[in-house]
Amino acid sequence: MAEPRILTYREAVLEALFEEMRANADVVVIGEDVAAAGGVFKQTEGLFAEFGANRVIDTPISEPGAFGMAVGAAMSGLRPVFEVMFGDFMTLVMDQLVNQAAKVRYMSNGTAKVPLVLRTTMGLGANLGPQHSQSFHAWAAHVPGLKIAIPSTPADAKGLWKAAIRDDDPVLIFEDRLLYTMKGDIPAGDHVLPLGQARIVREGRDVTLIAIGRMVEFAQAAAKLLADEGIEVEIIDPRTLVPFDTKTVIDSVKRTHRALVIDGAPRAYGVTGEIAATIAEEAFDWLDAPVGRLAGSNTPVPFSRSLEKLARPDAKTIAQHVRAVLG
Amino acid sequence: MTTALPEDRLWHLFEMMLLMRRFEESVVKMNVENHFTGHYHLYIGQEATGAAAIAQLEARDTITATHRNHGHVIARGAEPGPALAEIMGRAGGLSLGRGGTIHLSDPALGFLSTSGVVGGSISLGAGGAFARKMKKDGSVHMACFGDSALEEGVAYEALNISSLWKLPIVLLCENNSADAWDKSRGGYTSLVHAANDLRSIPGAMGIPSIRIDGTEVDEVHAAVAEAIAHCRSGKGPMFIEAMTRRWAGSAPLWPELSTGVTDLKMATGEAPMSGEHKAWYEENDPVLKLARRLLKTSPQAKDRMWELDRKAIARMQAAEKFAIDSPMPAPQTALEHVFA
Numbered sequence: 122m123a124e125p126r127i128l129t130y131r132e133a134v135l136e137a138l139f140e141e142m143r144a145n146a147d148v149v150v151i152g153e154d155v156a157a158a159g160g161v162f163k164q165t166e167g168l169f170a171e172f173g174a175n176r177v178i179d180t181p182i183s184e185p186g187a188f189g190m191a192v193g194a195a196m197s198g199l200r201p202v203f204e205v206m207f208g209d210f211m212t213l214v215m216d217q218l219v220n221q222a223a224k225v226r227y228m229s230n231g232t233a234k235v236p237l238v239l240r241t242t243m244g245l246g247a248n249l250g251p252q253h254s255q256s257f258h259a260w261a262a263h264v265p266g267l268k269i270a271i272p273s274t275p276a277d278a279k280g281l282w283k284a285a286i287r288d289d290d291p292v293l294i295f296e297d298r299l300l301y302t303m304k305g306d307i308p309a310g311d312h313v314l315p316l317g318q319a320r321i322v323r324e325g326r327d328v329t330l331i332a333i334g335r336m337v338e339f340a341q342a343a344a345k346l347l348a349d350e351g352i353e354v355e356i357i358d359p360r361t362l363v364p365f366d367t368k369t370v371i372d373s374v375k376r377t378h379r380a381l382v383i384d385g386a387p388r389a390y391g392v393t394g395e396i397a398a399t400i401a402e403e404a405f406d407w408l409d410a411p412v413g414r415l416a417g418s419n420t421p422v423p424f425s426r427s428l429e430k431l432a433r434p435d436a437k438t439i440a441q442h443v444r445a446v447l448g
Numbered sequence: 449m450t451t452a453l454p455e456d457r458l459w460h461l462f463e464m465m466l467l468m469r470r471f472e473e474s475v476v477k478m479n480v481e482n483h484f485t486g487h488y489h490l491y492i493g494q495e496a497t498g499a500a501a502i503a504q505l506e507a508r509d510t511i512t513a514t515h516r517n518h519g520h521v522i523a524r525g526a527e528p529g530p531a532l533a534e535i536m537g538r539a540g541g542l543s544l545g546r547g548g549t550i551h552l553s554d555p556a557l558g559f560l561s562t563s564g565v566v567g568g569s570i571s572l573g574a575g576g577a578f579a580r581k582m583k584k585d586g587s588v589h590m591a592c593f594g595d596s597a598l599e600e601g602v603a604y605e606a607l608n609i610s611s612l613w614k615l616p617i618v619l620l621c622e623n624n625s626a627d628a629w630d631k632s633r634g635g636y637t638s639l640v641h642a643a644n645d646l647r648s649i650p651g652a653m654g655i656p657s658i659r660i661d662g663t664e665v666d667e668v669h670a671a672v673a674e675a676i677a678h679c680r681s682g683k684g685p686m687f688i689e690a691m692t693r694r695w696a697g698s699a700p701l702w703p704e705l706s707t708g709v710t711d712l713k714m715a716t717g718e719a720p721m722s723g724e725h726k727a728w729y730e731e732n733d734p735v736l737k738l739a740r741r742l743l744k745t746s747p748q749a750k751d752r753m754w755e756l757d758r759k760a761i762a763r764m765q766a767a768e769k770f771a772i773d774s775p776m777p778a779p780q781t782a783l784e785h786v787f788a
Contacts (some may be wrong), residue, residue: 251551
């Protein structure tokens with residue numbers, strides 16, 4: 122068994138892909154520039170060399186057709202990993218995803234299945250403008266029949282990826298591009314995480330922060346700032362939105378009596394509202410303050426650096442909101 | 449054989465093509481000097497197409513384009529300073545830094561949209577053409593897009609509707625993938641297009657379709673003139689496939705000036721053309737090609753050419769200064785214009 126090692130987020134995902142593709146010949150990778158090019162973020166580098174053109178497949182810029190094909194292939198025995206290069210292009214596959222992939226198991230009374238992984242990006246911060254910076258995890262989570270994973274560390278990425286590939290339902294994995302270079306320890310052996318198990322990132326007595334994706338990193342930075350002021354925050358990364366680990370979140374809030382939910386996507390009708398409502402329903406009597414919410418601005422993501430900053434939370438704004446929740 | 453354009457028209461197009469080229473060289477310079485970050489796409493190598501096509505549009509006509517739009521926006525008459533400032537995300541930019549390079553656009557010049565999701569140039573363009581048709585004034589829409597736009601499903605649907613409804617849309621497909629061609633398959637990249645001839649796609653829908661050399665201004669001019677006349681007379685869409693060779697600087701993930709800053713001495717014979725890009729300088733660079741042709745017209749042509757280049761360079765120096773001096777937009781303005 123291998124020793125724990127330090128890998129980048131990108132390398133951790135690749136390791137999961139290599140392991141699962143070696144273990145199961147039904148796993149195929151399909152997407153734009155994923156084959157010889159190795160992905161525009163080098164996120165599929167080396168797969169083509171080992172597994173060849175039959176299992177690592179480039180498509181034209183034809184997301185709806187190619188993704189619909191992946192859904193059909195999944196119903197027919199393969200385990201496709203389909204890559205949507207930018208989260209923004211989820212818009213193109215929504216018909217095949219929502220009306221087909223998400224409905225198959227239910228409509229067939231559980232007799233048919235769609236074991237596929239849809240991988241895409243989320244998050245802003247790279248000056249890519251309104252059509253290349255969006256985060257659609259909340260949109261997808263609103264559709265019954267889709268599982269949603271959002272890994273925030275290399276270890277979680279590897280574990281969630283392996284679980285997603287082995288899962289018999291469609292699993293969407295959202296990755297913040299700016300996490301690809303993050304380094305972290307990778308547990309030895311066959312590291313598979315169950316879908317639906319939150320991680321307590323940091324323990325603290327004063328307030329529970331529920332943070333999604335890269336917001337976990339910002340929440341950790343905010344925790345350091347706040348610790349200097351004597352405020353100890355607990356940080357929880359749900360890791361999957363569907364299924365959602367309500368128990369870990371509620372147990373934490375019952376200890377701290379306060380909560381702040383943080384997401385990088387626009388706030389309106391987003392995941393912070395859903396999680397805050399769940400806390401209000403299940404831990405109302407334990408709360409000492411209204412549940413706080415911090416999310417991206419309800420605007421398209423602007424191109425300019427100075428404007429982009431305002432469009433999503435960072436450590437400073439998280440710390441401000443924690444102070445507000447503490448009153 | 450296409451009739452050669454009159455000399456004064458050639459000079460006019462050359463002046464615009466030089467400005468388009470110097471503009472892109474400034475974009476690279478600004479990026480290398482860290483005045484902006486983020487990815488961008490350059491129009492180098494396609495100037496003859498954009499200049500000769502857009503020069504024939506009238507003010508009432510409209511345009512859509514894709515992420516490779518800098519050349520179109522300059523050719524349509526945008527001021528280089530605000531255009532460059534937009535690419536740099538500045539308050540002085542055409543859209544106050546909200547759109548950036550991928551969405552460089554100016555509605556005042558008739559641009560409906562420039563979109564990184566490339567099929568949108570054709571679908572929104574069909575809408576533009578529909579609106580032009582409702583005006584009943586003979587105005588047209590020009591949709592500029594690359595060969596890759598025809599990989600997207602929305603393109604097929606919009607082509608079909610455009611033909612059914614006889615919409616006045618000039619479908620200008622700038623096929624810049626010449627180097628990716630598989631000659632044995634009729635010249636198309638086998639990886640992404642099953643069609644051996646892109647013209648057959650609109651052709652199957654009854655849209656007249658022609659192919660031209662996109663580096664030859666006469667050919668572009670003649671084809672676009674025919675297409676515009678076709679549209680203005682109510683006969684419906686026309687498809688032009690303008691072929692250009694893939695510029696080497698677009699090959700890496702991040703664009704680079706691999707062929708160097710354009711040196712007109714390569715047209716006069718005063719600078720050598722050598723190295724891995726020799727064929728580009730000699731045969732494919734539309735700016736050098738037109739310069740060589742103009743140099744043959746008269747003994748004074750050389751001085752005139754240098755004068756135009758000095759002018760273009762001076763304009764871009766002023767544009768760079770304008771853009772660099774332009775402040776970043778105030779963060780609070782990010783919240784504006786979500787709704788009316």
